[in-house]
Amino acid sequence: MTSLEQVRQLSKIDQIQIAGLIFGSEQRAKEVKQFLADCEKIPEVQTNADFYNWSRKKQFLSKDKQGFSFMKMINNQVDDMEQYTGPMIYSATTNHYGVYLAMVVPALKILGTQEQINAWLDDLIQIRKAACYAQTELGHGSDIQSLQTTATYDKGTQEFVINTPTIQAAKFWPGDLGILANWALVFAQLIVDGTNYGVQSFMVQIRDEQTHKPLKGIEVGDIGPKMGYQVKDNGFLKFDNVRIPKFNMLAKYISISPQGKVMKEGDPKISYASMMMMRKLLNTVYPKAAAISLTIALRYSYTRQQFTNDKGVENSVIEYQTQQHKLLPLLANLFAVVLSGNVTSKFVDLNFTEVQKGNFSHMNACHSLLCGTKANYTHFVVNCAEWCRLSCGGHGYAHYSGLPSIYQEHSPNVTLEGENQIMFLQLARYLLKLLKTSQKNPEKIPEQFSLFKRINEILSFKCDQFQTSNILSLLESSVIHLITQTGMKMMQEIQGGMNPKAAWDYKLGTSLWESANYFIEYYKFVCFQNTILLVTHKQTQVVLTNLLNLFGVTILLQNPLALLENDVITQQTMKQLRDEYENLLNLIKPEALSLVESFCLADGGLRTTIGRADGKPYEYTYDWAVNENSLNKIDFSNTVNQLKNCRPKL
Amino acid sequence: MTSLEQVRQLSKIDQIQIAGLIFGSEQRAKEVKQFLADCEKIPEVQTNADFYNWSRKKQFLSKDKQGFSFMKMINNQVDDMEQYTGPMIYSATTNHYGVYLAMVVPALKILGTQEQINAWLDDLIQIRKAACYAQTELGHGSDIQSLQTTATYDKGTQEFVINTPTIQAAKFWPGDLGILANWALVFAQLIVDGTNYGVQSFMVQIRDEQTHKPLKGIEVGDIGPKMGYQVKDNGFLKFDNVRIPKFNMLAKYISISPQGKVMKEGDPKISYASMMMMRKLLNTVYPKAAAISLTIALRYSYTRQQFTNDKGVENSVIEYQTQQHKLLPLLANLFAVVLSGNVTSKFVDLNFTEVQKGNFSHMNACHSLLCGTKANYTHFVVNCAEWCRLSCGGHGYAHYSGLPSIYQEHSPNVTLEGENQIMFLQLARYLLKLLKTSQKNPEKIPEQFSLFKRINEILSFKCDQFQTSNILSLLESSVIHLITQTGMKMMQEIQGGMNPKAAWDYKLGTSLWESANYFIEYYKFVCFQNTILLVTHKQTQVVLTNLLNLFGVTILLQNPLALLENDVITQQTMKQLRDEYENLLNLIKPEALSLVESFCLADGGLRTTIGRADGKPYEYTYDWAVNENSLNKIDFSNTVNQLKNCRPKL
Structure with a gap:
């Protein structure tokens, strides 16, 4: 029995329930799992282990068959974004025609008249x-x-x-x-x-x-x-x-x-409806790629052994606090991102249903949430890939680990469909507006932003003694303190004679950015917490609650300044937060593998030697190097001899 | 006159003096500048604009001539590491035989007997x-x-x-x-x-x-x-x-x-002398690559205009606080890294001179400093490349920007020659030792760690009113508070019955890591500060002092917890720190371009379209896309027709 198998057998969670939360329903989870399992048997959709040795021309041409196989597998439903989950998780790289099917087709459907749709839709879907x-x-x-x-x-x-x-x-x-x-x-x-x-x-x-x-x-x-x-x-x-x-x-x-x-x-924002759809895709399908990174890094962390412990035995690296510190907060964040992404996705669908009926009342809230989550999530996926890579030492740098491609393919997402910093500023603008609304028309504040209805109550909150039940209040407190401080700073600059636009551009940028990001962290926590209520399996609920708390405590520890500076917490509370963080790492460690494996990822789609389901990182890595690397089939001896002969002439 | 030229003309600093600090002496700076200028005229050392479209085989073969041209340019002094600066800055990618010349040759010289040196050295240098x-x-x-x-x-x-x-x-x-x-x-x-x-x-x-x-x-x-x-x-x-x-x-x-x-x-650490030499190279030559990223990003930030200001005119993006926040602290950190790297380099040379004489007394301090700076610097270079890329929006993701290659080529440095986290832990171990030494034999504390002689004085320091003259004391205070806290935590765990090794591995990892990194930030500040004393040109000294303060304030703002939790600073001080940060951004902005251009980088070595000396990002970018991209010379029409014909059969 491999050590991964041992870890799995000790897990007490119900993976199927968790997969249901991740993919929207247990039925949908089964479909995705089946799709990924089917992919394993189709040669055309595999990424060749030698792919990154190839020229771009060869790489480009190799993708044709993959794209069409995927289309066939999803029964040609190219205009149903829900269907993109499987192909995206499995291929990692972007596919031919992916952008146009995901953007131009929705644009035509939303912005075109019926006559225009009739004229072009079929040709578009048929790739004519x-x-x-x-x-x-x-x-x-x-x-x-x-x-x-x-x-x-x-x-x-x-x-x-x-x-x-x-x-x-x-x-x-x-x-x-x-x-x-x-x-x-x-x-x-x-x-x-x-x-x-x-x-x-x-x-x-x-x-x-x-x-x-x-x-x-x-x-x-x-x-x-x-x-x-x-x-x-x-x-x-x-x-x-x-x-x-x-x-x-x-x-x-x-x-x-x-x-x-x-x-x-209508609302002029409708012109960018396609970008909103693309952001929805970025917010629901793409974050699941972070599960690829974490599946690989966690499996490797159990199988990699380095340095002996106090009993003279080599430790799995997951035993070290530094390794847990790198990976487990990312795992918690993954769940926060994916579960809150699902909630946002439903809101986007609702908004577009209403827009079709001429009701634009959700547009601002929906646009702002999408901007903020897009910026937060896309950054998370890239940052997660980076830390997973670092947690795998040298092996993480090689393409055989599967990690560089996640980083490289997801990096553009932080700038495309709205550069992240601009996205945060758009949300921040809305949050500052809500600050005004909260004084004049609190009843107009949308549900997702309801903490703006309780500003005074939140500002007076203090926490002398930390308990996990305080996490939500502490997050709320941070958000409201940051935003009100930013609002006040804006007022001061304007009263000092500065033009509002100039104050915004030259004085407030970093505060606005920070406020908006903190709001999204809070929003993720709320969505994650609400989702856990749906879980019926007791032990699963306990583990997910620990994971939620780890997410919340990590956010608080990363950004405690607003709390400390406004005397919301004491030095004692800070110490308790740190102790709780260490405690939660220990609680999550035994379930980390099962949690990430709830994403049902298949070996072929992971494109990895170090993070496969059966472990054995060294065997696969050596095998790929010897047998799959085309560079080893080329005879370089003439070149080397030329190099050597060239040398003495210098 | 381009806008870059305008910015340059308003600068008041003496670039030659600064270049002298960067490269060790004004003479050496002139040599490097000449080397880079010479490179511009030699076709063999240019990286082809189409390089990243090629297969690895073609890329590999293309490097032969580059490597040998460089060797010729440095007069074949391949065993003099000082000579690596020019080629490294110019080529960005690693060169054939680079690792063996930088590691095996020093290893033989240090670890081999005279007989062994006689037997192999000449063959090694001649690449036989x-x-x-x-x-x-x-x-x-x-x-x-x-x-x-x-x-x-x-x-x-x-x-x-x-x-x-x-x-x-x-x-x-x-x-x-x-x-x-x-x-x-x-x-x-x-x-x-x-x-x-x-x-x-x-x-x-x-x-x-x-x-x-x-x-x-x-x-x-x-x-x-x-x-x-x-x-x-x-x-x-x-x-x-x-x-x-x-x-x-x-x-x-x-x-x-x-x-x-x-x-x-002798000391068994001598076996890894080559790794120490390689770390010296990583600490002195490689960080200069961060100047490549910043030269590109800053030039682009002056020429890129996006969004109108309060007067209805488009702003250069450098005018936005968020852009300054991304780039100017990195510029300050670049100088802290490079100038402290030069100081460390001299200490390494001293240590090896002494080792040759049988004196191993500097070995521990030298090893620990090299570990810590290696981890800090290599992380900085990668992080700097990443944020420079992000500061250039979408263009940063394209190879024509020159930024991805810096990220990709420097990423391995965070794991090779000692994985960074392990490196920090090695320094932390030494710092904890010094804590003991400070009580028993303070006279044995090496000069670079002399703050350990003043622990009680530092622990009692308070700062109610921030002034830039307090920065050093605040950094010292953070370091000593963090390390003493970590030491106490260690004691508590041991007193609670835990094995010291287990406490280290399972309870202290993150605190140790944080303490060691903070020590290095402090060390960088001290070296930077001491170097400024050598500057004779008044206005240059003023600008460098602002840059030093920006570095210090950034570090304090990023990690103020030890200060807040130990009541070293008040909420009022925090606010003053933030105000000073904004103030320093404004002071540095007009000189940022001239500061980074003191690194004398040449256009060919930047391999960029968006950050060239004469500006014009769009002209060069469009030109490269149309004229240098081999993919546009391939006729894909058959492939596209196949794709279209394939589609209706699905």
């Missing part, structure tokens, strides 16, 4: 018109309002003229654009009769549907290699006065008469 | 015997004492038998081993007559010097692709009872008579 989401430009990303591409309406021909006026205005970064796309959903400033009507979206053909050559007036290609995303053809795109029919502007919330009269309706 | 440093095994890295490779002495033949008894004992990771080396300096347990004499080093031939085929009993190859180090052939190596002459054990500090009598002399 493969349309990339062409928003970001070389010079502007998060600042969407300042995009420079223009779409000028020509009344005479009833066409739009799409143009790239400067080099900064070139579209840059859209996924699937560099090589694959033949259409683009282009975001451009709508100009009618010299008046700018803001950024709108336009369906533009960019390559011939038969020859795949760029059309006249189009310059297009791949932007070059990146830290990861080797198989993603992020592209550039320049327009030299390209004409498209009036019909091609997505027109559900904006329309233009033949004579050039523009009519808008 | 290219010997890798074969220490790490699959199963053991930092825990060197537990290595499993054996070297058993055979009296009959006066040979050692080198053997790999288990798969865990296979050598794994040595650089230059996978493809290039024909010899190895192997670290193995010396067994004589059944007695283990600990880990010793042995020169072992592994490949034929003519055919380059592995010799009998040797299994050797490349371990596979990694997160970075694409051109480094980290290798594996297994021995099946390979015989080598008795002469081949490096024997300056250990020798064996023909009959098998073993004699040792």
Whole structure:
């Protein structure tokens, strides 16, 4: 019996219940588990162990079959995002056409009229018109309002003229654009009769549907290699006065008469509905990749033995406090992220159902929560991959560990679909607004932000004696103290004569950022806590509660300043918090493996030698090095001899 | 005039004086600057813009010429580490034979007898015997004492038998081993007559010097692709009872008579002298790579404009507090790292000079300082690359920014030559020892640790009113409070019946880690402060003092708990610290560009489009994408058509 098997047998939790929480329902958990198990048997969806020795060309071409196998496995339901979980967890790398199916298809459905949907949806889903989401430009990303591409309406021909006026205005970064796309959903400033009507979206053909050559007036290609995303053809795109029919502007919330009269309706944020859908995907599907990192790192930590203990026997590295300190808070955070992501996801769906009915009342709360969680979660996934890598010593740096690819493929998420810092600032802006609302119209505060209804009560809270039942109050207290302090600082600067915008940009940035992030940590705790109430299996509930508390205590210990500075806690409480932290590490350690294995990840999808289900890190690692590494099949002896002969001439 | 030129013209500092501090002397600074300028004209040493599209084979082969050009440029002084600065800064990626020249050559010089040096040194430097440093095994890295490779002495033949008894004992990771080396300096347990004499080093031939085929009993190859180090052939190596002459054990500090009598002399730490030399390299040459990241990120931050300010004009992103918060503390830390690294480097040289004379009295202090600075500095370089990348938004993720390669090539440094956490624990062990020494023999405390002579004075320090002149005292106070608390906790656990080793492993890990890291931050501050005293140019001294204070205040704000919990500072002091932080950001901002440009980095060595000396990020980026990216020269139309045709069959 391997040591992993021993650890599993001592676990007392009900993994199926936990998997149900993770994937939304036990039924859905079974489907995902089955999907991953099915993948193990399909050669086309495996990532070759030699993949990272290959050129980008070879890597790119190798992905074709994988993408289509996945589509087949999900019965071609490419417009159902729920289906993306399995492929994303299994492949780690991004897939061909992934961006356009996840962004352009929802954009058309939300922003297009029924006539437009009828005209393009089927072609889009059938990949006849493969349309990339062409928003970001070389010079502007998060600042969407300042995009420079223009779409000028020509009344005479009833066409739009799409143009790239400067080099900064070139579209840059859209996924699937560099090589694959033949259409683009282009975001451009709508100009009618010299008046700018803001950024709108336009369906533009960019390559011939038969020859795949760029059309006249189009310059297009791949932007070059990146830290990861080797198989993603992020592209550039320049327009030299390209004409498209009036019909091609997505027109559900904006329309233009033949004579050039523009009519808008609804919340302008709806234009970025696709980004909201993409953020939903980032918030629900992608964080599960952190379970890949933790499955690998935890399994390795049980099997890796280094240094002898006080009895002269080698310890598994998981026994060391430093290793627990690296990994177990990440495990707790993983659950906080995934469970709160599921809650947010439902809220996003509700919002879009209401928007379809013309009710935009949830839009602000939903947008703000998505911004904040997107920034927090995407940072978490990358940070988790990094610490898991570090916890595996040297082996973590090798691709055979499976960890570098998680880091490399998830790193872009912290900047794409809204750069994280800007995302936090958007949430912070909303939180400051709520501070005002709490004084004038507390009844208008949305449920997710209800702590703003109890500001005075929260500000007067003190905690002389720490108990785990205080964690929520301490988190609330931190959030409210931080936000009110930031609000007061804003007031002071304005009273001191500073323009509000200048105060925001030059004086408050870091406080706003910190406040927004702390709010999200609090929000995660609340969602996690509420989810545990659904668990019926007693011992599972106990373990998850310990995990929740570990998450809360970790957050408090990482950011206790607001509590200390406002005398909410004493030095004594701080000491108790630290003791409780150590206590919780000890409580979670025996269940850590079973907790992370509730994500049901399969060996092939982990692409690892050091974190496989049966352990044996050294056997697999040596085997891959000897048998799977193509570099060892090349004869370098001539090169080496040339090197040696070259030397004496120096 | 570009905006970068405007910023430069407003600077009041003397860059040549600063460069002198950075590189050790103004003369040396001029040499490095000249070296980097020379590199710009030599095609062989440029990294091709298309490099990261290539297969590892092609990448590996492309490095040959670069390595040899560098050797030629440094006049073949490959055993003078001082010479590595230029090539390292310019190439970013590791170079062929770099590991063996930096590790095996010093090992031979320090551990070998004169006879052994005569036998091998010339062949090593001439790359006739290219010997890798074969220490790490699959199963053991930092825990060197537990290595499993054996070297058993055979009296009959006066040979050692080198053997790999288990798969865990296979050598794994040595650089230059996978493809290039024909010899190895192997670290193995010396067994004589059944007695283990600990880990010793042995020169072992592994490949034929003519055919380059592995010799009998040797299994050797490349371990596979990694997160970075694409051109480094980290290798594996297994021995099946390979015989080598008795002469081949490096024997300056250990020798064996023909009959098998073993004699040792000196401090056993001397066996790892090469690792100390490598750590010196990591501590002096490698941190300068953080200047690459910061040069790119700062230049980009001045040229990138995003969002309009209160006057309706687009701001350079450096104007935002959040951007300053990301970059300026890193700039301050860069100077603290580089200037303290220079001080440490001199101490290492002194130690080795003394060791040659048989004086091992500096060994412990030197070893501990090197461990702690290695862990702190290598983490800094990676963290700096990461935040510079994030500060450049999406562009930071692309290789054309130049930032991913810094991250990828420096990531291994946090685990190689001693995993960082283990390194901190080694320093912590020494600090706890000094705590005892301070009570019994304070006169024995080395100069670098002299704050241990003033423990009581430091513990009684309070600061009600913050001034920048208090920073040093506050740092000292944090260090001493943390270490004494950790010492007390250790005592309590032992008094509670715990074995000291168990307390260390299971109860104290995180406190020890934190204490050691804080000591290094304090040490960096002291070295930085002392270095500023050498500056004669008045305004330069003012700016560097602000930079020093920014470094100190950042450290205090990141870790104020020991101060708050021990009532060293009040809430009022905390507020003053924060105000001072904002004040210092404003003071440094106008000089940030000139400060980082004191590192004299050349465009070719930055390998960037977004951070070049003349600005123009969009022009270069678009140009590279269109003209340098080989993917755009491939016709993918057949592939795309296949994909489209494949689709309807699903």
